[in-house]
Amino acid sequence: MWNLLQIELFKIFKKPRTYLAFAIIAAFIFLIQLGLLVNGKDWMKFMLGSLDETMNIDYSKLVNGYAVCFFVLNLLLVHVPILVALVAGDVVSGEASMGTLRLLAAKPVSRTQIILAKYLATAVYVFALLLWIAVISLVISIAVFGENDLVVAKTNGLQLIEANDVLWRYFFAFGFAFIAMMVVAAISLLLSVMSENSIGPIVATVGIIIVCTLISEMEIPIYQKYIKPYLFTTYMLGWKGFFYIGSTEDGETIKGSIQYLPGIIKSMAALMVYIVALVSAAVFIFRKKDILS
Amino acid sequence: MQRIILLLLLFQFSLFAQAQDINVLVQKVKDKINLVNDYEANGRMKTNVVFLKVPVATVKLFFKKPNRLRIKNEKGISFVPKGAVNINMSNVLSSGKYSVLDAGNDKVGSRAVKVVKLLPEDDNADVVLSTLYIDPVNQVILKTKTTTRDNGTYELEMSYGKYIAYGLPDKITFSFNTKDYKMPKGVTFDFEDGSQKKTAAEKEKLKNQKGKMEIFINGYIINKGIADGVFN
Amino acid sequence: MPAIIKVNNLSKQFKEINAVDDLSFTVEQGDVYGFLGQNGAGKSTTIRMLLTLIKPSGGEISIFDKNLSTHRSDILKQVGAVIEKPDLYKYLSAYDNLAIFAKMSGIKADKKLLMEQLKMVGLDERAGSKVKTFSQGMKQRLGIAVALVHNPQLIILDEPTNGLDPQGIADMRNLILHLSRELGKTIVVSSHLLSEIELVANRMIIIHKGKKIVEGKVAELLDPSKSLVQLETVDNVAAREKLLQTNWAASLQNNTVKLQLKMNKEDVPALIATLVTMQVQVLSVDPMHSLEDYFLSLTTQPGHVESFAN
Numbered sequence: 153m154w155n156l157l158q159i160e161l162f163k164i165f166k167k168p169r170t171y172l173a174f175a176i177i178a179a180f181i182f183l184i185q186l187g188l189l190v191n192g193k194d195w196m197k198f199m200l201g202s203l204d205e206t207m208n209i210d211y212s213k214l215v216n217g218y219a220v221c222f223f224v225l226n227l228l229l230v231h232v233p234i235l236v237a238l239v240a241g242d243v244v245s246g247e248a249s250m251g252t253l254r255l256l257a258a259k260p261v262s263r264t265q266i267i268l269a270k271y272l273a274t275a276v277y278v279f280a281l282l283l284w285i286a287v288i289s290l291v292i293s294i295a296v297f298g299e300n301d302l303v304v305a306k307t308n309g310l311q312l313i314e315a316n317d318v319l320w321r322y323f324f325a326f327g328f329a330f331i332a333m334m335v336v337a338a339i340s341l342l343l344s345v346m347s348e349n350s351i352g353p354i355v356a357t358v359g360i361i362i363v364c365t366l367i368s369e370m371e372i373p374i375y376q377k378y379i380k381p382y383l384f385t386t387y388m389l390g391w392k393g394f395f396y397i398g399s400t401e402d403g404e405t406i407k408g409s410i411q412y413l414p415g416i417i418k419s420m421a422a423l424m425v426y427i428v429a430l431v432s433a434a435v436f437i438f439r440k441k442d443i444l445s
Numbered sequence: 446m447q448r449i450i451l452l453l454l455l456f457q458f459s460l461f462a463q464a465q466d467i468n469v470l471v472q473k474v475k476d477k478i479n480l481v482n483d484y485e486a487n488g489r490m491k492t493n494v495v496f497l498k499v500p501v502a503t504v505k506l507f508f509k510k511p512n513r514l515r516i517k518n519e520k521g522i523s524f525v526p527k528g529a530v531n532i533n534m535s536n537v538l539s540s541g542k543y544s545v546l547d548a549g550n551d552k553v554g555s556r557a558v559k560v561v562k563l564l565p566e567d568d569n570a571d572v573v574l575s576t577l578y579i580d581p582v583n584q585v586i587l588k589t590k591t592t593t594r595d596n597g598t599y600e601l602e603m604s605y606g607k608y609i610a611y612g613l614p615d616k617i618t619f620s621f622n623t624k625d626y627k628m629p630k631g632v633t634f635d636f637e638d639g640s641q642k643k644t645a646a647e648k649e650k651l652k653n654q655k656g657k658m659e660i661f662i663n664g665y666i667i668n669k670g671i672a673d674g675v676f677n
Numbered sequence: 678m679p680a681i682i683k684v685n686n687l688s689k690q691f692k693e694i695n696a697v698d699d700l701s702f703t704v705e706q707g708d709v710y711g712f713l714g715q716n717g718a719g720k721s722t723t724i725r726m727l728l729t730l731i732k733p734s735g736g737e738i739s740i741f742d743k744n745l746s747t748h749r750s751d752i753l754k755q756v757g758a759v760i761e762k763p764d765l766y767k768y769l770s771a772y773d774n775l776a777i778f779a780k781m782s783g784i785k786a787d788k789k790l791l792m793e794q795l796k797m798v799g800l801d802e803r804a805g806s807k808v809k810t811f812s813q814g815m816k817q818r819l820g821i822a823v824a825l826v827h828n829p830q831l832i833i834l835d836e837p838t839n840g841l842d843p844q845g846i847a848d849m850r851n852l853i854l855h856l857s858r859e860l861g862k863t864i865v866v867s868s869h870l871l872s873e874i875e876l877v878a879n880r881m882i883i884i885h886k887g888k889k890i891v892e893g894k895v896a897e898l899l900d901p902s903k904s905l906v907q908l909e910t911v912d913n914v915a916a917r918e919k920l921l922q923t924n925w926a927a928s929l930q931n932n933t934v935k936l937q938l939k940m941n942k943e944d945v946p947a948l949i950a951t952l953v954t955m956q957v958q959v960l961s962v963d964p965m966h967s968l969e970d971y972f973l974s975l976t977t978q979p980g981h982v983e984s985f986a987n
Contacts, residue, residue, distance in 0.1 A: 159780055166773070206527055206621070206624050206656075207524040207525060207526055208525040210518075250767065252764055252765060252766055254725070254728075254760050255758075255764070257730050258753065258756070258758050258760065259753060259782055260749070260754040260781075260782060262750070300520075301521040308496065309495070309496030310497055310499075311497070311498035312499040312500065312522060312524075314500055314521060399498045404491060404498075405498050405499060407500060440732070442730070442731040444731070
């Protein structure tokens, strides 16, 4: 299995397409960082417009590395599934269309092992992608913008997380994002197993995410009640929960706390169930599949 | 008839005497405050605003005559209410001309206080009316209520300790009106966290509301001079 | 010779189509076994079933005396294959491709071994070049290297000369003979061209529409001196009885009600003379096509096949 994983990783990381995702992310984050470096204060002012009338706010402190990273993640993580699909959607179908799948499947390794190795290799890719995002959006942002308290804007108010209470939240948020992205990878894998070309699964994965996100966000009661609880997209943004700090009755934040931990755990569990179900389905289908390509 | 006149005179005299008393008291309070040219103080600020969730912040207060005050969070970020400059009494008492009215006696907590109303003579002044609750024994202000043209009504409550001689409080509670909290659409970072949806009543809570800020001061450095740069 | 591959009653249905229909055959150790059939006859489906790429709908396959479905991994360790086009990872170098498949076959391949393997197929100079820069022939040779890198006992080559130029075809032929004669490998090679099979195989099978037409030694099946001659007499049963008493008994095909003899065409007059002396009333003597003729006719006149099947 370790051998297989090494081989799959080798294949993924020798493919030029893989690095496309890293380049896109770097370009995207640098653009945001540059924008915030130039106009960050104005942007913060715009965001906190209504508050500016009652409060004196030190905007230069608000635009700090943690805040920049938070902003980046909010914009970026929604789009990372596309980059995940780009690689995960290709792992089986790409080989089918290239013709190497028949060589692979005629080797003395079980099909289950092949699929699991491919999924694990995808996991390493996703991990590397998130690590890359973390390094650029967090480490570089902190280096450029400095460290300070993180102000998180929600529709029902602002909350401030002290600088020394932030880093661990990013750690867990990235961990959560990893699980969320692995659901996307599992969808892509399943579609990839069923397809003979790599464009199909990639487009289909993105399509599924878009449709599910739309249904998740539509405020139509029947969808809200009967469909939404079962959609994975409902749980994908759970990483934000780590930045919702707990507070006392009179609004004083409690350091090191999370406002709604059960919600996050539930989201995580739901995503895990998705992963297990989707990967099992992929294994099942791949085991039964006649390789005709 | 004469009796009536005498009575009226007496009454007038007493009114005058009362006004005299009040003016004297206000002047004494003012004198005390005027002892302080500048100060720097360390404090802890606790904010209680319905749409803000913030930790207790370590702050520094800087004051310089006549009316410059700055609350600074040296390390992190703090939201300081705009009207907070009025926690410095000299701002209330020294700026502009006003007429002093005696509004009788009252109690703040268990303390008997004199209630004084200040009416600015300048019709365009932001402050429309200030009510001071003055402890006549210690000659310090325990509470104020100020109605402004633009920033609503705010209240101050002060308790004193070591620095009572300078009229500088150990604890200040500042109550103020907050505007509606609203975010431009699409910039908030919400997600479905499984918690209950906000009810209409809860949403209403976010509208015009009283906010409260408490500052606990551990120590003052008085009249040692402060660079003007601090207030920029 | 012990059997390397034993296939019994193998069948595969794709929806309504019987791609492989009740197929049985045996490949013996040291064979170069030709798998002949026109395109779509079921060759590829059968070969893919041998390699576990396709699950049979029925029947059994055993290789090295082990059941393929229960000893898949053990068996495949000893099998090397080139399946149709030699598709490899285009974005990887020849060396990397070879290394990957060596590893997947469960062997520890060091650089020396891999380079030797590349040298054998004449690609050692291009070891570091990406496969996408290779010609069809080079890809084919790399495909062979991949199939052989783990030193398998059984080598399965599905249409190995497809898309090759004449030189490539000749090289392939020499390679197959080399593997068989010098290294003693058992080889299954499929083709839709009889001429190719003829030159390398010692035994062969012809399949058509998923069914076996004939299986046997190439030398016998393709003996140009042997034609099938069909007799029609007034009483075929009596004629058979009589022929069995003569020297022709050996040539007499022991199958249907039809009276067929495998014999040299030039001997037909002697046969007729014999029949006449035995007072057999001959209605017609019909020298039929050779196996080669039959095979060639498969594409145009599928009706002729049945006569050989019987």
